[in-house]
Amino acid sequence: MVRLSSILCRxxxxxxxxQAFQRKGVYYVRNSPSLSQGILQESGANVADPRPEINPPPxxxxxxxxxxxxxxxxxxxxxxxxxxxxxxxxxxxxxxxTEGIDQACLLTKTQRFNGxxxxxxxxxxxxxxxxxxxxxxxxxxxxxxxxxxxxxxxRRIDFERPGYVFTREYxxxxxxxxxxxxxxxxxxxxxxxxxxxxxxxxxxxxxxPSIETSYEYQNETIEIRALxxxxxxxxxxxxxxxxxxxxxxxVNHELLDMYPVSxxxxxxxxxxYEDLNRGAFKEMLRIxxxxxxxxxxxxxxxxxxxxxxxxxxxxxxxxxxxARSRYGIGMGKLEVPVTIINMNISFNRINYxxxxxxxxxxxxxxxxxxxxxxxxxxxxxxxxxxQWLEADNKIxxxxxxxxxxxxxxxxxxxxLYDYVN
Amino acid sequence: xxxxxxIPACKHMLSQNLSGWTVLAQRLSFIRSISSARNKELPVITxxxxxxxxxxxxxxxxxxxxxxxxxxxxxxxxxxxxVPIPYPKTGGRSWxxxxxxxxxxxxxxxxxxxxxxxxxxxxxxxxxxxKVLEVRYDPLRSADIALVCKDNHKRWIIAGSTMKKGDIIKxxxxxxTLPVMAKEGDAHPVGALPIGSVVYNIEKFERHxxxxxxxxxxxxxxxxxxxxxVIIKMPSNQEISISxxxxxxxxxxxxxxxxxxxxAQRHRWFGVRPASGLYQKKSxxxxxxxxxxxxxxxxxxxxxxxxxxxxxx
Numbered sequence: 233m234v235r236l237s238s239i240l241c242r243x244x245x246x247x248x249x250x251q252a253f254q255r256k257g258v259y260y261v262r263n264s265p266s267l268s269q270g271i272l273q274e275s276g277a278n279v280a281d282p283r284p285e286i287n288p289p290p291x292x293x294x295x296x297x298x299x300x301x302x303x304x305x306x307x308x309x310x311x312x313x314x315x316x317x318x319x320x321x322x323x324x325x326x327x328x329x330t331e332g333i334d335q336a337c338l339l340t341k342t343q344r345f346n347g348x349x350x351x352x353x354x355x356x357x358x359x360x361x362x363x364x365x366x367x368x369x370x371x372x373x374x375x376x377x378x379x380x381x382x383x384x385x386x387r388r389i390d391f392e393r394p395g396y397v398f399t400r401e402y403x404x405x406x407x408x409x410x411x412x413x414x415x416x417x418x419x420x421x422x423x424x425x426x427x428x429x430x431x432x433x434x435x436x437x438x439x440x441p442s443i444e445t446s447y448e449y450q451n452e453t454i455e456i457r458a459l460x461x462x463x464x465x466x467x468x469x470x471x472x473x474x475x476x477x478x479x480x481x482x483v484n485h486e487l488l489d490m491y492p493v494s495x496x497x498x499x500x501x502x503x504x505y506e507d508l509n510r511g512a513f514k515e516m517l518r519i520x521x522x523x524x525x526x527x528x529x530x531x532x533x534x535x536x537x538x539x540x541x542x543x544x545x546x547x548x549x550x551x552x553x554x555a556r557s558r559y560g561i562g563m564g565k566l567e568v569p570v571t572i573i574n575m576n577i578s579f580n581r582i583n584y585x586x587x588x589x590x591x592x593x594x595x596x597x598x599x600x601x602x603x604x605x606x607x608x609x610x611x612x613x614x615x616x617x618x619q620w621l622e623a624d625n626k627i628x629x630x631x632x633x634x635x636x637x638x639x640x641x642x643x644x645x646x647x648l649y650d651y652v653n
Numbered sequence: 654x655x656x657x658x659x660i661p662a663c664k665h666m667l668s669q670n671l672s673g674w675t676v677l678a679q680r681l682s683f684i685r686s687i688s689s690a691r692n693k694e695l696p697v698i699t700x701x702x703x704x705x706x707x708x709x710x711x712x713x714x715x716x717x718x719x720x721x722x723x724x725x726x727x728x729x730x731x732x733x734x735x736v737p738i739p740y741p742k743t744g745g746r747s748w749x750x751x752x753x754x755x756x757x758x759x760x761x762x763x764x765x766x767x768x769x770x771x772x773x774x775x776x777x778x779x780x781x782x783x784k785v786l787e788v789r790y791d792p793l794r795s796a797d798i799a800l801v802c803k804d805n806h807k808r809w810i811i812a813g814s815t816m817k818k819g820d821i822i823k824x825x826x827x828x829x830t831l832p833v834m835a836k837e838g839d840a841h842p843v844g845a846l847p848i849g850s851v852v853y854n855i856e857k858f859e860r861h862x863x864x865x866x867x868x869x870x871x872x873x874x875x876x877x878x879x880x881x882x883v884i885i886k887m888p889s890n891q892e893i894s895i896s897x898x899x900x901x902x903x904x905x906x907x908x909x910x911x912x913x914x915x916x917a918q919r920h921r922w923f924g925v926r927p928a929s930g931l932y933q934k935k936s937x938x939x940x941x942x943x944x945x946x947x948x949x950x951x952x953x954x955x956x957x958x959x960x961x962x963x964x965x966x
Contacts, residue, residue: 330786492782492821494804501805 316503320446320453321496323545325532329498332537333544333606334488338495339449340548341594342587342602343485348642349473349586349605355645356638359652361420368640371416372612375409376632388616398619399627406579410530414577417640418462418528421647428651434467435525444508445549449594452496455504456549458542462528469523469554470650472569474588474603479569482590482601509553522557524550526647529576531583539576540583540606547574548602551589563592565600573646582639583608584646609639712769712808715862723765730767735800735807737764740793742924760924763792769808770854770862772840772900774826785820788812788907795869797907811854811867812907813838828897837904843875843883844897850875852901855885857952859898869908873901882951894951 854863
């Protein structure tokens with residue numbers, strides 16, 4: 233029971249007061265006239281009000297005619313003293329070329345050859361490690377199953393059975409396994425240093441080198457930017473693979489005709505502050521071991537054609553900076569060509585490029601061309617589990633087969649070129 | 654008593670020349686500045702007169718309405734890009750949040766690729782030559798679309814039935830005395846084409862972009878030529894007369910054999926919700942109503958100020 237009290241039973245005037253004030257408004261109640269005031273009025277004396285003199289009223293506020301801008305939104309633009317004068321065509325790993333390798337050959341003015349050059353083809357299967365195939369199979373097992381990373385993998389889509397919902401898989405991501413494979417391939421090929429000490433004495437492996445270069449192609453500047461994974465430098469450059477006869481015959485080679493499309497169609501039009509020419513290691517590292525020889529790069533899930541095209545552009549960028557550091561700017565035909573090897577690795581495929589820079593003249597498509605050899609090998613095949621065919625509808629580990637021993641032997645031949653007979 | 658309570662609250666305001674008005678004014682200015690900032694970025698699309706056509710990009714001349722979906726993202730449709738833009742779903746709701754269509758909702762995520770319906774030549778004598786880089790499916794229309802390129806400019810157009818990668822297509826502006834032998838996929842003025850030819854992506858007004866026969870498998874045909882006008886049969890069997898300078902592409906629109914939707918569940922993937930209510934099937938007992946054929950429609954640009962000036966004296 234609620235106990236009756238005076239507080240409970242009181243009448244509440246607060247709401248009534250509020251409503252009354254809302255209706256009638258708030259006002260001062262004047263004091264009632266006093267006796268002294270009446271006497272003063274009768275006597276005829278002037279009575280002044282002292283209150284405004286003692287406590288003068290504040291001046292009236294006038295709203296401004298124009299409102300000021302709000303600093304939270306209408307802030308001034310950032311002041312940049314540099315000027316974006318130059319407009320260029322930008323190329324990076326996000327951009328893929330529509331015509332593939334042929335378009336890259338057109339931009340770099342190169343003649344294309346399929347297969348490795350004969351000097352390197354001779355070295356394939358000539359040199360090998362003891363128990364080479366088993367060692368490389370171990371590398372693949374290490375990368376695919378033995379490594380203990382257990383991360384969330386992307387959801388699988390099978391075009392044989394579209395719409396089927398797979399159970400979530402945990403394991404080694406593709407990028408991680410490619411990294412493990414590449415590191416081990418390099419390590420195994422470095423083990424030839426015992427037999428050929430020049431490999432360990434003068435060569436040096438650099439991790440994550442970047443390139444920022446630009447060159448003039450038919451009255452337009454093209455900028456190449458890329459981040460490679462490894463690069464092999466040496467005290468001396470590699471010997472060129474194409475002889476003088478091949479270079480002379482390259483005059484007759486005709487490049488791709490892309491009419492009515494421009495060769496710079498896929499590149500990005502941007503404005504830049506300044507021209508960069510980074511990629512030559514002479515200035516960056518300040519060591520005698522400054523000539524780039526072999527570039528290693530991990531591909532990011534595109535087709536073979538697109539990957540090879542972009543890797544040709546990056547090797548070309550490194551070759552340009554190397555040529556500039558050797559012979560200076562504004563050279564036409566080079567005295568000794570610059571040769572650089574590129575090996576880019578995908579999940580189960582190794583692509584090879586051998587590039588030779590003969591000219592630095594890109595004003596027109598006539599004259600001597602550069603040379604490039606392209607090749608690629610499949611290392612193995614992966615057969616993922618078809619979950620809908622299993623009896624208990626549970627996911628099983630994938631099957632790996634079709635091991636190709638030629639893939640690593642080509643890798644080794646390119647690594648040992650110019651250091652073995 | 655009340656006066657004494659109000660005065661100290663106001664004292665602080667009065668000492669800093671602040672009042673309730675200033676606070677209100679500040680808030681108002683904040684709101685106004687937001688709205689003004691938005692208004693500055695808004696792409697204003699109006700029906701453009703031929704005199705004011707110079708500053709506007711050719712693909713945007715035919716635009717009539719603003720699409721509220723793209724306004725929120727700050728996408729200006731007057732600037733052309735071939736890069737796909739995210740296409741947010743309405744769920745059948747309008748700007749204010751009210752339902753305007755109950756049958757819209759859900760579906761697969763889609764992206765908008767700007768389709769350029771114009772096929773303008775460079776000049777009357779010089780044709781525009783383009784190369785087809787890609788032909789692909791478009792989620793927002795029944796027809797396929799093709800990526801074409803000239804020099805460094807890429808754009809999406811509606812693909813013809815025989816268009817494939819590597820083709821070279823032309824858009825000409827010349828009207829010779831004898832009708833041209835047109836190739837499929839090429840664009841010509843309607844006056845230049847022979848009578849009976851099958852065309853798609855037909856313009857109603859010259860240089861305004863194609864409007865007629867753009868859906869998958871559609872096509873119109875040229876019937877007659879009277880003076881400076883050409884009479885065309887639309888896919889709906891209605892006849893229109895347009896100027897002979899209006900552009901049209903030769904052939905049919907791609908995706909002729911459309912895949913049937915098949916099931917109610919597949920209908921949901923396209924963002925269509927089920928229809929509620931019983932559908933009463935018509936018996937056909939009372940027969941079909943026979944209607945008179947529709948009248949011919951003529952389309953003309955309002956180049957003159959007075960309507961009376963447009964007729965011959």
